Amino acid sequence: MKKDTIKWFAILHVIILIFSVNSICSKFASQNQFLSPKWILFYGIVICILGFYAIAWQQVLKHLPLITTYANKAATTIWGLIWGFVVFGEQITLQKVIGAIVVIIGVYLVVSGDEEVNGKASKEEVSSNE
Numbered sequence: 668m669k670k671d672t673i674k675w676f677a678i679l680h681v682i683i684l685i686f687s688v689n690s691i692c693s694k695f696a697s698q699n700q701f702l703s704p705k706w707i708l709f710y711g712i713v714i715c716i717l718g719f720y721a722i723a724w725q726q727v728l729k730h731l732p733l734i735t736t737y738a739n740k741a742a743t744t745i746w747g748l749i750w751g752f753v754v755f756g757e758q759i760t761l762q763k764v765i766g767a768i769v770v771i772i773g774v775y776l777v778v779s780g781d782e783e784v785n786g787k788a789s790k791e792e793v794s795s796n797e
Contacts (some may be wrong), residue, residue: 675730679739682723689716689744691754738777744770 696709727736745767751757 671730675727676724676735676739679727679731679736680742682720682727683740683742684746685716685723687743687750689713690743690747691750692716694755701733735778738774741770741774 692709692712696706696713698708701703723737748759748763748767752759
């Protein structure tokens with residue numbers, strides 16, 4: 668993996684982490700009365716994060732394949748589990764851990780399968796151009 672790819676992969680996961688904060692703000696907003704100052708504050712944060720995310724996602728797509736970026740978006744499931752425990756005191760059950768492991772394995776299989784297919788396609792293109 669090239670240094671540039673690793674850099675953009677790290678940036679992608681920072682963006683996913685920031686995006687996952689939306690669930691926290693949404694939950695806090697839902698605990699307040701509609702259009703109250705706190706509700707407006709939390710949903711304002713949600714809108715700002717979504718705006719940042721939309722722009723940042725487009726930048727990442729310029730440097731990483733769509734399948735890789737989209738598959739890694741599933742990491743928000745893991746962040747949701749962590750945020751639920753840390754911020755809201757929710758239980759981390761065996762079922763939730765198994766679900767997170769399934770997500771991680773799924774992301775790995777999708778990304779590694781794409782790299783394998785793209786690697787074969789690249790080799791075929793090189794040999795046909797010679």
